[in-house]
Amino acid sequence: MQALLISLRSEFYKSRKTLAFWAAILLPVLICGMIASGTYLKSEKILGMNYPPNVLWMNFAGAALGIMGSLILPFYVIFMAFSVNNIEHKNDTWKTLFSQPLNKFSIYSAKYLYAVLLIFICLALFLLLTYGSGHLLHLLNPRLRFNEFSPWELLSRVYSRLFLASMGILSLQFFISLVWADFLKPMGLGFIGLIAGLIAASKGWEYAYTIPYSHPAMALSMRKPGPIVIFTQEIYSSLIYALVFFIIGYFIVAKKSIK
């Protein structure tokens, strides 16, 4: 456990100047900032629609969620899985990493956990900034009645689903990025997978849950009325993919130093 925490600290330390790390913060700040600015600037038009507070919230939060779930989140996950591994490929540091007096599985798990934490930070910021910016908009323009409905539970459930739905892609891309050191293969395969996943999800293919890249888009689609259930078929599928490829990835890493 201590080796895992030490390795995790090191992952944060060495990655803190990389795009993958900053993207976890910048993406939600920029996207939520743009949506809030747009809403503020177009507030008269929005007020003209006379939406009830709950619909106002859905439109506002849905703008970030729609673009996030279908495109930005999967892309970010693909890029980050590449970046976390590429830092070792590029600098030829796998051998140094594995010659430290630390358990090999801890070193690998810390890398994976670091990626999971970045996705968590990114999505948590999306949730907090969406919620916070809605209330800020109400303070700036009290006629925007964001204060009259609390979307907290709904949003936290949707973002939890998105987080869990991205785990399958993360493990698969993590595995691909471990096998291939170059940029094109992990990114290219991820891009193809993402397109296939989006098509499968949008066409409502009954086996779309078997494609990890479909999971975030499926996690956003509300098929049944009523409260949002977190654990559904695609979420279970995502978690199974995550576990399987996480384990396979370890064997790839364990063999990695044989060069």
Added chain:
Amino acid sequence: MSELAIETKGLNYHFGNQKVVDELSLQVPRGSIYGFLGPNGAGKTTTIKILLNLLKSPEDTVFIFGQELNHNRIASLKRMGSLVEQPAIYGHLTGKENLYNRCILLGVNRSRALDMLQLVGLSQAADKKASAYSLGMKQRLGIALALLSDPELLLLDEPTNGLDPNGIIEIRNLMVELTTKHHKTILVSSHLLAEIERTATHLGIINKGKLLFQGRIEGLQELNKPTLEIEVDRLDSASAFLIERGVGATLAGNCLQLPYDSAAECARINRLLVQNGFNVSGLKQKKKDLEHLFLDITNPN
């Protein structure tokens, strides 16, 4: 307590069908500077990777301070510092940050990183990105990283690669200081004997995965059998004459060459030649320099 810092017993290692380490039995005494010599591709780096458990060795073949490596991986690695092939450095971090990152992994105080930077002469470049370092600077940073945990055993794979003559001398002095003052053990690999013959106390010569020589550096000299060179006229007839009398002489340029046995034997051959009408103008006892001896050992043909 084992007197050996490293011991391998009949170690074999294959890459596919190719045998890269062949019945290797290294014995590196504590406190020594062990020069691990061999031409490129001899199996030095593979052996070092095995010693670091980067490549898995068969059980009961590798012992670090008397402990079997596979069963004591973490405990053994705690006592080792290493520099394998090119130094592995994060290019987007500064030299100091590279050391700080390693401090996190090793649980070492950060002040130690600054001491190491000073030791390898990189204090001035501490805040420069490592990707902008010259090869020599990267090598120094690699050595600083290897020394960071104050390990008892250092494995240095061609540490003077890319260093200028001053840098080479500094590393040499550093190795001597580490063993004499701080009682470290150093295994240093090289493909040049000249580079380590001045510092190494022990040598292991490897070629095609096989250990061809191992022992104190003076022991290598003992292998070095002297030859007798005779400057004489009518070389061909003199050679034939000596062979007829059971003295195996060969032509070597403008003189005859034969194994040196003793001063008396030398005088007897001289007398034999002179008494039979040959004009002997010179008799010389010669020893090969170590570099040539090393080449002969690693490449007998």
